[in-house]
Amino acid sequence: MIDIAWSQFTPGAALTGGILIGLAAASFLLLNGRIAGISGILGGLLTPVRTDILWRVAFLGGLIGAPAVWALFAQLPPVEINAGYPALIVAGLLVGIGTRYASGCTSGHGVCGLSRLSLRSLVATLSFMATGFITVFVIRHLIGA
Amino acid sequence: MKYSFASLFAGLVFGMGLIVSGMANPEKVLGFLDIAGLWDPSLAFVMGGAIIVGLVSFAVARKRTLSFLGFNMKLPTNNRIEKRMVIGSMMFGIGWGIAGFCPGPGLVALGAGEIKGAVFVASMVAGMVLFELFERNRARGDSETDREFAGSDAA
Numbered sequence: 001m002i003d004i005a006w007s008q009f010t011p012g013a014a015l016t017g018g019i020l021i022g023l024a025a026a027s028f029l030l031l032n033g034r035i036a037g038i039s040g041i042l043g044g045l046l047t048p049v050r051t052d053i054l055w056r057v058a059f060l061g062g063l064i065g066a067p068a069v070w071a072l073f074a075q076l077p078p079v080e081i082n083a084g085y086p087a088l089i090v091a092g093l094l095v096g097i098g099t100r101y102a103s104g105c106t107s108g109h110g111v112c113g114l115s116r117l118s119l120r121s122l123v124a125t126l127s128f129m130a131t132g133f134i135t136v137f138v139i140r141h142l143i144g145a
Numbered sequence: 146m147k148y149s150f151a152s153l154f155a156g157l158v159f160g161m162g163l164i165v166s167g168m169a170n171p172e173k174v175l176g177f178l179d180i181a182g183l184w185d186p187s188l189a190f191v192m193g194g195a196i197i198v199g200l201v202s203f204a205v206a207r208k209r210t211l212s213f214l215g216f217n218m219k220l221p222t223n224n225r226i227e228k229r230m231v232i233g234s235m236m237f238g239i240g241w242g243i244a245g246f247c248p249g250p251g252l253v254a255l256g257a258g259e260i261k262g263a264v265f266v267a268s269m270v271a272g273m274v275l276f277e278l279f280e281r282n283r284a285r286g287d288s289e290t291d292r293e294f295a296g297s298d299a300a
Contacts, residue, residue, distance in 0.1 A: 014189075016194070017168065021195040022199050030202055030212060034219050038247075039273075046270075059155060061153060062155065063159055064253070066157055066159075067256045067257035077164065077167065080170055081246075085261070092244075092272060095251070097276050099237045099248060101276065107248070115198075116203040124230060127238060128241060134238075135241075140179055
């Protein structure tokens with residue numbers, strides 16, 4: 001059956017980080033009245049509405065600036081990116097096109113959509129989880145890269 | 146201005162959450178998606194933690210017409226499960242499985258100065274631009290069809 005990678009499993013950090021992500025989504029929702037969907041916030045900048053630009057850039061700036069703020073207090077945990085450049089480019093294109101057609105990604109559908117008990121978001125989340133599992137299975141166990 | 150400060154705050158806390166949870170590290174995300182290998186269930190705990198807080202916040206939000214800063218609540222109204230939404234999600238999942246990056250962690254990796262994160266984000270933005278171009282073509286195609294119908298009506 002399923003072999004759990006106990007040495008990599010970090011339930012405490014995962015739960016703490018998840019709660020922080022939830023608080024971020026909650027503050028965006030309760031302060032600004034919007035869904036914290038990252039692909040939508042970024043994608044909306046490509047057909048800019050003048051009054052929307054500043055807050056979108058501010059949200060993305062916070063996200064991009066998080067590692068720098070973190071580094072003021074502690075050392076950043078390692079980021080392991082094993083995909084090569086061609087794979088990163090293909091992955092980026094698929095994620096960019098896919099999330100826009102899907103009207104959401106892991107944050108908008110996965111976190112916010114499931115939190116508001118949306119069936120549409122549940123279908124979206126199950127869809128990207130399923131193809132994510134299949135893709136990793138194909139790459140790691142069938143092709144063996 | 147209040148709106149943008151709240152956005153900055155939310156983005157920053159979101160990014161911190163991704164770093165704390167380990168989800169800013171693609172290899173850890175792939176460890177979750179690799180269910181046939183040595184499986185790391187951490188991502189499920191991240192989602193669980195986020196959704197527990199999310200459930201409470203949406204329960205509060207649903208009862209309000211204005212946010213706590215006095216802005217209109219803009220909650221999604223589309224509940225339809227369209228084919229394009231499902232296909233888009235499936236495409237996204239394939240891309241997610243290839244590199245272990247979804248949009249948030251990609252942007253955090255860019256911010257951490259990872260060249261590969263920057264390449265992923267650039268490609269992701271290119272993909273979003275392609276989507277806009279496809280949509281524009283589709284809209285143009287639709288309006289041409291409309292005109293043809295209008296034309297045939299007039300004839």
